[in-house]
Amino acid sequence: MGKELLLIEDEPNIIEAVSFLLSRDGWTVRTHSNGADAVEKVLKLRPDVVILDVMLPGRSGYDILRDLRARSETANLPVMILTARGQNRDRELAERTGVTAFMTKPFANGEMLEAVRALAPVT
Amino acid sequence: MTLNALVAICLSYVVFLFAVAFVAERWAMRGRVRWLRSPIVYTLSLSIYCTAWTFYGAVGAAARSGLEYLAIYLGPSLVMIGWWWAVRKLVRIGRSQRITSIADLISSRYGKSNLLAIGVTVLAVVGTTPYIALQLQSVTLSFEVFGRDAPGAGAGEPQRLTAFWVAVGLALFTGLFGTRNLDANERHHGVVMAIAVEAVVKLAALLSVGIFVVWGLSGGVAETLARIDASALGSWQADGGRWAGITFLSAAAFLCLPRIFQVLVVEAGDDAHLRTASWAFPAYLMLMSLFVVPIAVVGLDLMPAGANPDLFVLTVPLSQGQEGLAVLSFLGGFSSATSMVIVAAIALSTMVSNHIVMPIWLRVTGDGASVSGDVRHVVLTARRVSIGCVVMLGYLYYSVSGGGGALAEIGLVSFAGVAQVLPAMLGGIFWRGATRVGAVAGLSTGFAIWLWTLFLPSIGAGGVISPEILAEGPWGLGWLRPQALFGIAGMDPLLHAILWSMSLNALAFFTGSVASFPTPLERLQGAQFVNVFQHSAGPRSWTGGVAQTEDLMVMAQRILGAEDALALFAREARRQGVRGDLPDPSPDFLETLERELAGSVGAATAHAMVGQIVGGASVSVEDLMAVADESAQLLEYSARLEAQSAELSRTAAQLRDANRKLTRLSVQKDAFLSQISHELRTPMTSIRAFSEILRDGGTIGDGDQTRFASIIHDEAVRLTRLLDDLLDLSVLENGQVSLNLREGTLGALLDRAVAAASAGEGGATLRIRRDHAAEDVRLVTDLDRLTQVFINLVSNAGKYCDAQRPELHIRVGRAEGRLIVDFLDNGSGIAPEARDTIFEKFSRVADQKAGGAGLGLAICRQIMARLGGDIRYLPGRSGAAFRVELPHEVALAAQ
Incomplete structure (x- = not known):
């Protein structure tokens, strides 16, 4: 089957939209909507790609990303930050933290699909 | 005529002068000063400007360089006519300050500086010595003219001897009449009177010779004019620069020469005399110069080539056998010379004794003696010794310089020297900003340049300055050549020296004054000098x-x-x-x-x-009062300044405060905009994603299609609500909201609020407990706004109360006259750390997802502030507890 993707996002309607889009594109989409235990979730599921919101309840997306990069098993995991804060500052912060891709809300569906496809590791 | 006869005539003349001076002194002692102090005497005493240089030298100068000699008369005339008011100011200052000499004037003006006094004294002595020598030389020369005929008269040693005895005689006369009294004003009635008589003698002598030359020798005015036209003088071309330079120099010297200052300022009785002198003195000068050209022209014609033109006044009558006229002319020259030496010696000795001898004597003998009675005796002795020294210095200069050189040139060198005092003097009486530092700088600069460019070269090549230095400059420094400073060569040496010394002097004076700060005494003296007419009517x-x-x-x-x-x-x-x-x-x-x-x-x-x-x-008291007023003003001003500076620091503190607030506001604004951006983008994301899904088609289930559309709708509504809230908050925060005051009851408002809230999320399950009796309170306020607050609180309870069976208790009460409405639910309440921020914008309580953007409570707080009430969180309860307070006057009638 297709590759697995974990969407960590707290806004239900956005979860629904992204899930619908990527599922139709052949991804197996799993979702999680709390920041506090997001890292454990990633470690447990071991997805191929992670899409990460920034303003999450419990913990900020950047903290989660920093944590993931610090762990050997997830250091190279493709992670896309998906945020409503699209200023340069945020983009720079994401890049310093070691993000793989950066996308701002709202997004064009086509771009989202392209970006996530690009993240998928070649098999 | 024999030399002995001439000496006898001289001696009789001197005895006559003694008599005049003696009688004048007697009159003065008897108080008959009025006649002695008439404007005519004052004017005549000014004639010491016309020395032997003028008497003999003018003719010589005319014979050598044409009409140039006129410039020497022009300068003082211009000063007396055009600068009358400046002279008047000098005279007034001199009297009100009891000035004794020009050195005293400068020193007094610049804070009674002894350094300046010594400087000016030295300058005056150095500048005047050649001049005294000049007088001795002219007297000696005139003796020689007569002595040439006398048997056994030789050149050299006897000349020097004559000069010596003339000097001794002059020193004696001056010592006697110049130091008879130590009058505070340093006035010498006898001397002034003698000088006035001498002025008449010299004018009469020169006029007589002139008349003899024009009518006796030439045969009338027309013939004389024809003779002048025919001579070299007729075709004389004026050198504009030298003409202007000498005019300026003579004007400056007239104000600065110690002897002129003595008669013009120190001996002045009444400044009203100046009015007479302002026309009478130029007239006197005009008469003195009237026959100069005819005598020169006729002299050049009659006398053998090589005859000294400086002596034409004597030799022309002698050659015509007019011995009597020659003797009169001799007496005129003698008068010119003696009056100059006498007054110059008095002026210089006053300076030397007051500013050099006395300070040294006081220091040597200790302070104690300065108040004892014998000071008077010491001063008199000092003055007499000084007179002797000054006259002997002139004699020394005469014997060292060998009596060579044209009279007029020596005079001009002297003029240029004393003129260096001019900037400090004029600056001192017209400019309060002039300071001691400036005066010292200007004087020393001018004096140094004068010494280098004019005085030392004038002693003669090979004297002090070798011909090599004159041509190449010292140490081969070309720009320091005495007669071509800074490489400007080819100028007339006199003009060159005047130009550089005066301009650099004035520049140094100005710069020094501007760059330095006057001492209190300088300020005091400056004010008195410059404002002499406002302050003191007299001592x-x-x-x-x-x-x-x-x-x-x-x-x-x-x-x-x-x-x-x-x-x-x-x-x-x-x-x-x-x-x-x-x-x-x-x-x-x-x-x-x-x-x-x-x-x-x-x-x-x-x-x-x-x-x-x-x-x-x-x-004078007026002067002191002026200073006192000035001080009072200064004090007041400084008090004002202090107040202003306190106010300034307050303002600065306020500005810093405002800046801090602005910075904070700016940070808050950034955070706020960032928040809004986030809040707007979130619904936008869903709307865009789903609308693109619907637009692009593809496989979508039927149920999905409808659901997606309704999500788009919901998010659009959420966006609209957010924008409404934002606008509402903005209006409230800016205070632009206008309240719509109406009357209603609290119960009715709560009814509306509960009804509206129960339609929303969680509203159906919330149970509400109320006390309808207590709610029967009539209010006058903006009912809609208050209802808005209530709706917010009720719907918040519906959304956030996490109890199994959520319940809200609305309690009405009073505290200190204020109406209180509490909203208490049975949930787990708000975490203590969040309580402070729940009324801030976008402060949604963590982990609690609800439709609002977090603006509700912020809006409530703004509304309550506008209504004059308050909303706050009530701590100490298990559930969430909000208290709304309304001011006393809102609740019309509590029942």
């Missing part, structure tokens, strides 16, 4: 102790304030046991007063002020 004297105390009192009042001064004086009077409020000016009291004053105006000024009043010195 005043003090009589008796009471007058002094009164004056001290008036001054103290100006400085200390009326009440403090009165109290101080009364206290002292009581202590002394004196009746009334005016104590005796005892030393103790003066010391106390001085200390008090020093607190306000500084020690130096206080000392000067008290000293001036008590000592009765040359400063």
